[in-house]
Amino acid sequence: MKLSEIKEILPTLENVEFQLENGAFVPEHFHVTEVGTVTKHFIDCGGTIRNERVVNFQLWNADDFEHRLKPGKLLHIIRLSEEKLGIEDGDIEVEYQNTTIGKYDLKFNGKHFVLKNKTTACLAQDACGIPAEKPKVNLSELSTHQTSCCTPNSGCC
Numbered sequence: 001m002k003l004s005e006i007k008e009i010l011p012t013l014e015n016v017e018f019q020l021e022n023g024a025f026v027p028e029h030f031h032v033t034e035v036g037t038v039t040k041h042f043i044d045c046g047g048t049i050r051n052e053r054v055v056n057f058q059l060w061n062a063d064d065f066e067h068r069l070k071p072g073k074l075l076h077i078i079r080l081s082e083e084k085l086g087i088e089d090g091d092i093e094v095e096y097q098n099t100t101i102g103k104y105d106l107k108f109n110g111k112h113f114v115l116k117n118k119t120t121a122c123l124a125q126d127a128c129g130i131p132a133e134k135p136k137v138n139l140s141e142l143s144t145h146q147t148s149c150c151t152p153n154s155g156c157c
Helices: 003-011 073-085
Strands: 018-022 028-044 048-063 092-097 101-106 113-117
Touching: 003 073, 003 101, 028 073
Parallel strands: 018 113, 048 092
Antiparallel strands: 028 048, 092 101, 101 113
C-alpha cells in the first residue's frame, strides 16, 4: 500500500485497526510512534548495487490501555511528516514488535489494515547458482526395470 492510499482510506474510517495475517489484532491501545522514510543502500550477492526506499510506520503498545488512535490523528501525523521531513508517496512498511521487531507490508481489506508478512529472497539467483525450479516427476512414471551399474561385492559402492 502506498502512502497516498492510506491517506484516502483514513477519512472513511471510524477507527484505525491493524490485523496480523494470522487474524490476531494489534491491541487497540497501540501508538504510531514513528512515521519516516527508511533508505536501504546495498549490494546483492550478484554484485548489483541497489537502493530501496519505503515510508515506515512503527507501531508500539504501551500500558495506557485507554489510548485510541483515531483516523484523523494518524492523518495529521502523516501530513506533518510529509511537511517536516519531505516524505514523498511510497510503499509503506510497518514495524511492529511481536516476539521480535517484524517488518510488514500493509494492505487494506475493506475494514482493517492488514500487516502482511514479508519474506526474504535472493535478488541475483542467476549469479548465485540457484537452480531453476526442478521438474516434478511422479514416482509411478519411473521405470522399475532399471538395473544398477553396481553389483553386490563389486567395490563400486
